[in-house]
Amino acid sequence: MSLLSGSKVPLDETTRLLHPDTSSTTSHDDDSSQSSSSSLYDNGSPTRSYGATVKSDEEEQREPDAVASTAVQAEYSNGFIARVVVALLVGVFTASADASLVIATHPIIASTFDDLENSTWLFISFLLAGAATQALYGKLSDIFGRKPVLLASYGLFAIGSALIGVGQSMWQVIVGRVISGSGGAGMMALAAVIITDLAPLRDVASWQSYLNVVATVGRSLGGPVGGFLADTIGWRWSFLGQAPIFLLAMVLCGIVLPKLTTGQNRDDADAKKSRLARIDFLGAAFLGSGLLALLLPLKIGGQQVPWTSPVVAALFASGAVLLGLFMVTEIRWAKEPIFPLRLLKNREVVISYLTMACQTAAQVGMMVSVPLYFQVTERTSSTVAGAHLMPAVIGNTVGSLLTGAWIGRTGYFKAPLVFAGIISFISYGLLILRWKGNTNWAESLYIIPGGFGTGVSLNAVFVALQAAIDPKDKATAISGLYLSIPIGSILGMAACNAVMQAITPVDLASRLSGLGINGSEAEQIIKNATSRLDYLDEAPKVVREAIQAAYVRGLEYSHGVSLLCAVIATTAAVCAKRGRLRR
Structure with missing residues (x-):
């Protein structure tokens, strides 16, 4: 079985796939040489390398679907990895909480500067900055090392948060959000890369599930905590308080993280070039x-x-x-491309990116529409409407943990991907069929499968990607995967919003016409109904019921967008290769 050349070599579980010091007389092209140098990590301890878990020909015939894991041979104890993960969780939690905090308080922040109409730029600018800089982090961590680049991302987030807290105009606050978004783009991606540096691939899903769970909890608590702080001591402290937390995260990571430096930084001919020149x-x-x-x-x-x-x-x-x-x-x-396009020639990589983007778009679309549904149909407060998202959060957490345990125990990652798409499809289908304006507590739980499916997918797709690529492409491939998250988020929000804007006014006009309301009077009602929700408290009963029904119809179509995304994600998962990670 040949891995790098046409010659056959005996392999076992400790054989190096990409040995930088090979003295083989077989010639290699530049790509092979680079892959050789990029697979070793110097952490001050014995050299660690990616290992091939290769079975005999007879075993291969008995298990033809097995995929050789390119996992790191475990030389770090679980206790050491746990300490590293705990250090990473501080930044992951705070950055995740920040996202929902801004969504909950952006009208209050913008109102401070009498600029409510531009309030959405407070989170749009964050997402766009993250999407624009995400691909950089993988390559930068290959050149400069994982720890320095992670600490730099923490520093950027802290600076951005401080600038928001002291900003005296809307544009200064938005600049702070851009800086924070640039830093936030690297946090989850680099945390995931570091975990794959330390743990065998088959165990990566379990460790990754903790990051996903903490990120989910952060997103859940950020909104209520941000709202509470805004109502008590002022919204500025929601951001000023983040700066010292990120400084603490920098200190913890600086102490706990080992020096993970790729082989590209060794003192060879390539490393003598300026590192900046390699970017x-x-x-x-x-x-x-x-x-x-x-x-x-x-x-x-x-x-x-x-x-x-x-x-x-x-x-x-x-x-x-x-x-x-x-x-x-x-x-x-x-x-040295910032993102090697040859990765997109790998079908499994494309499937991983597509699945992640579609699952993210589906859930973000649902998360945006659910609070609006209960505010319109039951006239609940923003706090109560937001609380209706908790079942999806719980589903996300449980799905992530169970998937990590499943992959660690069995090694199979395709089955969870397919299951995630199917159960998400069921969730969005139930929302379309059953959420008609009178939703009891039991039917409000239909969003659990959607959150569960996303939690399952996040973990399984991460492992599927790692199993499909050359270890030298790990960091850039993971950056590409995390780039699909803001892209999916923006696509999901934009598509659901566009559908709502297209369907709701037309349906409302038809219902008003049935009530004998036409012309300028109908136009004014439609304008009021689509611009502010408190108009429902002022409108006559028959008009209010028409508005509620029109919103429900528009939300049904927005759930249809999530349903379509789930179908695409399921189809992509079915097309993925059936594989199993071997120990």
Whole structure:
């Protein structure tokens, strides 16, 4: 069985896949040489390498579906890995809480500057900045090492949070969100990369599940805590208080994390070049600006500007041109591409990215629509409406933990991916069929399978990606995977919002016409109903019922968007190769 050349070599569970010091006379191209140098990590302890778990020919015939795990041979104890994970959780929790905190308090923050109409830019700017810089972190961690780049991302988030807290204008606060978004892009991705550096791949899902759970809990608590702080001591302390927490996270990670330095940084011919010279700045600029140009119109279209505006068309066209230039740069000019396009030739990589984006889009679409549904149909407060998301959060947590245990015990990762898509499909289908305006407590739990499916998918797709790639591409591949999360989030929010804006006014106009209300009176009712929810308390009963029914119809179609995303995710999972990680 040959791994690097046409020659056959005896292999066992400790054989190195990519040995940097090979003295073989077989010639290798530049790509092979780079892969050799990028698979070793120097942490001040004996050299660690990726190992091939290879079975005999007879065993292969008995188990043809098995996939050789490129897991790191475990030289770190579980206790040491647990300490590292705990140190990482501080930053992951705070960054996740920040996201829901801003969603809950952005109207209050914007009202401070008399700029409520631009309040959504407080989280849009964060997502866009993260999408534009996400791909950088994987390559930077290969060049400079995991720990320094992770600490830099913490520092950026702390600086951004402090700037938000002391900002004296809306644009200063938005700049702070951009800086925080740039730092936040690296946190989850680098935490995941570090875990794969330390643990065998078959155990990675279990450790990764703790990150997912803590991130979910952070997103759940951020909104209520942020609202409480805004009502008591002021919203600024929600952000000023984050700066010392991230400084604490920097100290903990600085103490606990080992020095994980890729073989690319050894004192060889390549390492003598300036590290900055190795960064593909041009490719990064084209990729970041191209993604911004494509994603921005999805947020402003239909809100700040009409979809038919030339601005929307110009942004889409610019995005396509910039991404085209990025591809040319990576193929023809970049010596060390910020994101190797050859990864996209791997079907399993594409399936992983597509699954992650679709599952994220489906759940974000649901999470945005559920509070609105209960505010409209039951006139609940924002706090109570937000509490209706807790079942999905619980489902997400349970799904993530169970998947980590399943993969660690069995080694199979395709079955959870398919199951995640199916159960999510069931959840969104139930919302369409059963949420008609009079939803009891039992039927309000229909969102649990959706959250459960997303939790299962997040863990399984991460392992599936790692099993499909060369270890030298680990960091960049994981950055690409986490890039699909903000892309999926923006697509999910934009699609559900567009559907709501298209369906609700038309359905309401039809219902008002049936009540004999037409012309300017109907137009004014539609304008009031779609611009502020408190109009429901002022409207006559028959008009209020018509508005509620129109919203329910619009929300049904938005759940249809989530349903479609679940179908795509399930189809992608079915097309993935059936594999099993071997110890």
